[in-house]
Amino acid sequence: MIAFRKMNGLGNDFVVVDARHHAVDISADTIRALGDRENGVGFDQFILIEPAAEPADATMRIFNPDGGEVGACGNAARCVAALLLDERAMPEVLIASAGGPMRGWREADGRIAIDMGEPRFAGPAIPLASEAGDSWCVRFPEPELASYGAAACVNVGNPHAVFFVPDVGVVPLTDIGPKFENHRFFPERANISFVTVHGPDRVEARVWERGAGATLACGTAACAIVSVGHRAGILGERVEVVLPGGPLAIALTAGRIVMVGPYMLDWTGAITRDGFVRDPLPTSV
Numbered sequence: 001m002i003a004f005r006k007m008n009g010l011g012n013d014f015v016v017v018d019a020r021h022h023a024v025d026i027s028a029d030t031i032r033a034l035g036d037r038e039n040g041v042g043f044d045q046f047i048l049i050e051p052a053a054e055p056a057d058a059t060m061r062i063f064n065p066d067g068g069e070v071g072a073c074g075n076a077a078r079c080v081a082a083l084l085l086d087e088r089a090m091p092e093v094l095i096a097s098a099g100g101p102m103r104g105w106r107e108a109d110g111r112i113a114i115d116m117g118e119p120r121f122a123g124p125a126i127p128l129a130s131e132a133g134d135s136w137c138v139r140f141p142e143p144e145l146a147s148y149g150a151a152a153c154v155n156v157g158n159p160h161a162v163f164f165v166p167d168v169g170v171v172p173l174t175d176i177g178p179k180f181e182n183h184r185f186f187p188e189r190a191n192i193s194f195v196t197v198h199g200p201d202r203v204e205a206r207v208w209e210r211g212a213g214a215t216l217a218c219g220t221a222a223c224a225i226v227s228v229g230h231r232a233g234i235l236g237e238r239v240e241v242v243l244p245g246g247p248l249a250i251a252l253t254a255g256r257i258v259m260v261g262p263y264m265l266d267w268t269g270a271i272t273r274d275g276f277v278r279d280p281l282p283t284s285v
């Protein structure tokens with residue numbers, strides 16, 4: 001059996017397996033089965049915590065429910081940082097990931113802050129297909145897609161395309177999201193955000209995640225939104241990104257993105273040969 005923690009950050013939910021003391025080899029098929037919200041545990045991402053080379057305290061690997069491994073997950077990074085910070089009395093932790101290293105620390109109010117690194121706007125870093133042109137702002141030839149205007153694209157450990165729209169509430173996310181996610185301009189696909197600006201320090205967003213679909217919150221999307229909004233002169237350096245699951249505080253400091261938000265441990269369980277079991281609720285003392 002493989003023990004796990006079911007956790008979430010603003011409703012963006014995860015199965016977190018701590019594989020630092022025993023190797024866990026899990027197939028894409030098993031991840032897809034576990035990610036199924038009808039017959040499996042159901043999650044937005046599956047997170048493996050593995051050993052790391054100094055100076056990192058741990059490595060975080062991220063898998064979408066479609067079984068694909070990806071480079072970054074902001075909301076899960078807060079969950080992992082909280083677990084590591086609770087383990088030992090140290091002021092901050094360093095988490096290695098395919099999308100780059102992340103420092104994490106606990107704020108005075110208990111929320112977790114993650115330094116997500118520097119956003120990358122160059123086409124090959126996102127990545128963008130050459131057909132998309134050499135700008136980080138991409139226009140789509142298809143009339144239905146063109147009606148959403150230009151996408152502001154950035155890599156924050158994973159690829160994001162951000163559309164600024166008058167009212168996120170009327171965007172048919174489940175219809176238009178996959179059309180942009182899987183567009184040929186995004187050779188590695190992309191996470192898609194629609195944003196309505198309420199001021200230089202406050203936006204409202206809806207996110208269609210690559211390999212996961214519509215989620216209640218997306219930490220890397222919040223980072224992407226502020227990165228492109230600030231570069232476009234629309235947003236300031238400190239922005240509240242309000243997602244369906246709640247707000248994330250994003251700050252651009254010396255070119256680096258810092259995200260602050262909550263985390264939650266929901267329940268614990270174990271992956272078994274034919275599925276999973278939930279641990280009994282802790283008996284109240």
Ligand SMILES: N[C@H](CCC[C@H](N)C(=O)O)C(=O)O
Nearest residue numbers: 073074075158210218219220
């Ligand atoms: N939920 C995650 C993003 C997962 C990104 C994943 N969907 C991808 O394919 O990059 C977050 O809080 O940043």
